[in-house]
Amino acid sequence: MIPPRASLFLLGALAKLTSGATTTATFTQPAAAPTDTSSFYVGASNGSLPYTATVPGLVFDRFIQVWLENTDYSAAAAQSVFQTLSQEGITLSGYYSLTHPSQPNYVAAAGGNFWGLASDDEVTIPANVSTIVDLLDAKGISWAEYEENMPTDGYLGDNFTNPDGYTYYKRKHSPLVSYDSVNQDPARLARIRNFNDFAYDVGNNTLPQWFFVTPNMKDDGHDTGIAYASDWLNYWLVPLLQDPNFNTARTLILLTFDENGNHAINNEIYSILLGGAVPSNLRGTIDNTFYTHYSTLTTVQNNWKLGNLGQQDCNATLANVFQFVADATGYKNNGMTNGTNLPLLNITGTIPGPLNPDYWAPWPAPNTSCVGAGGGFFWSK
Template sequence: MHIKYSLILLGGVVGSLATQIPPKHFTAPAAAPTDQSSFYVGGSNDTITNTPYVPGKVFDRFIQIWLENANFATAIADPVYRKLASKGILLTSYYGVTHPSEPNYIASVGGDFFGLAADSLTYIPSNISTIVDLLELKGISWSSYLENMPTDGYQGFNYTNPDGYTYYVRKHNPLVIYNSVGMNATRGARLRNFNDFAVDVNSNALSQWIFVTPNLLDDAHDTNVKYAGDWLDYWLVPLLQDPNFNSPNTLILLTFDENGDYSINNQIYSLLLGGAIPQNLWGTTDDTFYSHYSTLSTVQNNWGLDNLGRQDINKTLNNVFAFVADKTGYQNNGLTTENLPPLNLTGTYPGPLNPNDYAPYPPPTNGIGAGGGPTYFPPN
């Protein structure tokens, strides 16, 4: 059955995003990123509880930090992003998978965007699997941190802070969109805000797989790459020196969801950082072709996980980050900057979330992914 959902709010405050005027300059909400702040809204629910640590082949913790809507050339021209690139591996042929924002987010955790071509209130049925299913099968802990999300597992379409600005939007919280996570109370409690982050990092209790979403100002959505760069200087740069965040075996991906120009292919600034990057690779570039599906295949490869049977087994789109593949012996497809598939064709893919070209949710395709394990088929 095909169900259309209207844009409604589930228990929250609706802000008028179109009429808000963002500030011109970044203002730190607290003295340090490890401090709690009333700006982040709800107080922490105490330290997260994780499963025992599961060592990976190349890294033991993977942290994704997503920014918004900038061409590669725009980001790399900013001094903050250039400075960060001197401390990691710049991925010069990394691409978003479509436009606009929301389908990129859901693709990164579920292996497909199911034809979505809008930033809408979307619910993906509970029998559609995500990276969470694969991680939990191996006992690997996971969590997400969403800046200005008012309460853990919040289901609202957006949230307007007491100061009148709408900082948080559901479309940038990929796991809550999947009912197998968002509608599951235990899993939903692992979708946490930045007050929780402060408590968790100070308690050295961060999970092994982490997704970080800054608010609409700090991720450049309502501002620009310079504003987001100032936020990175405040938040990420000091955390790189904190062993509770950046251990010797931590891999950090700083990336954008999509570029800002729909007329060109979807190249975005993406950078690998963290203690897992050997110092001899700092300041280097990697022109291997990657997409948001590469985050799934790299994690699968590192921990020997099963696969979702979606684009994470698509040999064109699922290259593993080369510095990982080189250590594990995984063979990528050889694509770099030429003969790449078009990744800016918004609204052209049939699927259950495309009202103009509907197709039912397909079952997983049985195949072998970068982790070597079988395709995961959910019980229902």
């Protein structure tokens, strides 16, 4: 589904040669600790999620994703917090985003496809299109999103402006809210939560087994830059790594970016695997295997034997399982590394799909015959 390399020339006039930072603000922590509630987060918590029994995975029992924004690999690598965290985990030197701009990457990480989307405009994806939530729910695995500065649980607005006049929250950075299978289901929608909810959940030890964390538009570096996002990591993620309610011996954490900042080069992004599930002998090492955001789906599918969505999570080129997990489960990756001839993943605007008005194509039927990293197509079970 990747267009010819000639399409890259279309990017010339649109190339971003910087990370897109627009302010030079100094980070100010919103609360004394990431486990505290704050009026800055605006939305009051609805209390903690209910306690649910843990469904054991083959390698990990909890998977956390923390996404930052629009930063080239080299820019993140120069920051001391990334250097320190890399010594505590596995640096994924061959991890790539899928396209530009931001929103299609978030959408793809939830549903295994971005369906040609090439904008940050609000979209809705039909209810018969499945997501990671369907796979998790089928096995009784708890899940949630935590969106900083989202005003209420399950908020459907395109953005939200705080009382200080700044628009900290934008829907385009929420991976699940665009899917009608989530936003039309009140119980599911209530699991798209804000950071005051996070404080309750971590404090009451009810964090789910799969969850996605989106910092606000400043804290993720989108409106500020990587130095600001690094200060936020030192405030939020670094202390939570020592909190047993967040990081257990069976927790795997992915710290990554939605995309790089320079659209004229391939889409490599600095990514680190952290948490108690990372084997001690692999901490401080580098994994050069070729990964994309689809690897977040296949790794989870492989760990819990969830089946697959029949989308790009079945693409053997783009969807390697994180290697230490594959080694433990016996799954065979494709052998591609960062030094091989990789597909161009910085192409935008010319990939056909139902969300691309210029290159429209119908909604693709899932590949029900695919056997992926977690087994066969999940509805066939």
